[in-house]
Amino acid sequence: NAGVTQTPKFQVLKTGQSMTLQCAQDMNHEYMSWYRQDPGMGLRLIHYSVGAGITDQGEVPNGYNVSRSTTEDFPLRLLSAAPSQTSVYFCASSYADRAGNTIYFGEGSWLTVV
């Protein structure tokens, strides 16, 4: 039972480089999202998607791009990496039912921009 899978787990980038963080879920969840976590800041929402072909911005979207071509995949692209994007990134998927919207996180991707 894979759940939410993120790759890579660790990455070092040079300023100005671009890269894609991959995220895949095998739970057939409608909703997927990306968060970043910085020390003392909690988790902040970058982008989210309510279904294939539909994405929207969260709290901190600048410098990131997303797409959702399938239900399973939700990649996060860093267009031109900056040191301020050094962070831990978590992908999440969720579904909503009578009990609420249960969110499951991937294991995280540690990104350092030098």
Place this chain on the structure above:
Amino acid sequence: QQPVQSPQAVILREGEDAVINCSSSKALYSVHWYRQKHGEAPVFLMILLKGGEQKGHEKISASFNEKKQQSSLYLTASQLSYSGTYFCGTEWGGGGADGLTFGKGTHLIIQP
């Protein structure tokens, strides 16, 4: 608006109780609680929906006061495994589509 968690940190002896609070200035639809250990992903604990409910999960329970827009997480007879950072995540509209807004976290340290 980010929910406010208190306290920022708690140090307990094994077997003691703890209460972690989460307050919002905006009307809430639901409150989610997660625990995160260092270097790991947040792990889901429970959701509370508006309506003033209380839930329990072994020795961890929570309440949601809709009038005060506040939720509290109760950890009783704490165990070493309870150590970690606890986050509340808040949701303002139903449906769950647009993600959560998380507090900054409460660091819980349990000492033997």
